[in-house]
Amino acid sequence: MGPSPRLPDVTDTMSSVCDLQDRFRNAIWQFDKLLLTSQKVLRAAKIFQIPIVVTTQNKARLGGIVPELQELTAGAALNVDKTCFSMMVPEVSSHELLMSPEKRSVVIVGIESHICVTQTALDLVLRGHRVYVLADGVSSCNEQEIPVALARLRAEGVIVTTSESWMYETMGDAGVAEFKEVAKLVKESAGDTKTVLTGLLSSRI
Known part of the structure; x- marks a missing residue:
């Protein structure tokens, strides 16, 4: 009998949370559902021990990250305020997380799909990273902007998928030690x- 399967190497993976601030709560389409996915992804990142990068957009005017995510992002590797739309500001792009010769896989949740998320994803692709944008983890003020942004990102080489698909792809094998925790997370968040999926993705299928 061979050795037990191991989790694929996630030392080259990073989770990015883009501008999920309380001030946007009433402006972003399906914001409450966006937060549900973000919580699930952050819990998965903790299980997989994946570093988290968090940005806020002009925090002095628009406030901090939403209360629902504060505890889950408390140990973030980077927490950066910006005015640039892309998350790839100097503090992020020059950090050791992104300076390794081994290009990282980066998963992105946040807002807005067609502005900050798109510009961040394209910047990362230009740097040679493998980029996942979660269709159930991004949104915009105007619902109609989202499918256009996701179609553009696919054409540019970004992997557009769902949070659950990303989690299982990251895990790779039901025999790994993390499977039990991930399965529990999936079960707890099934509702x-x-x-x-019924709300945020209903118009994109």
């Missing part, structure tokens, strides 16, 4: 996942 939320269905709510998100």
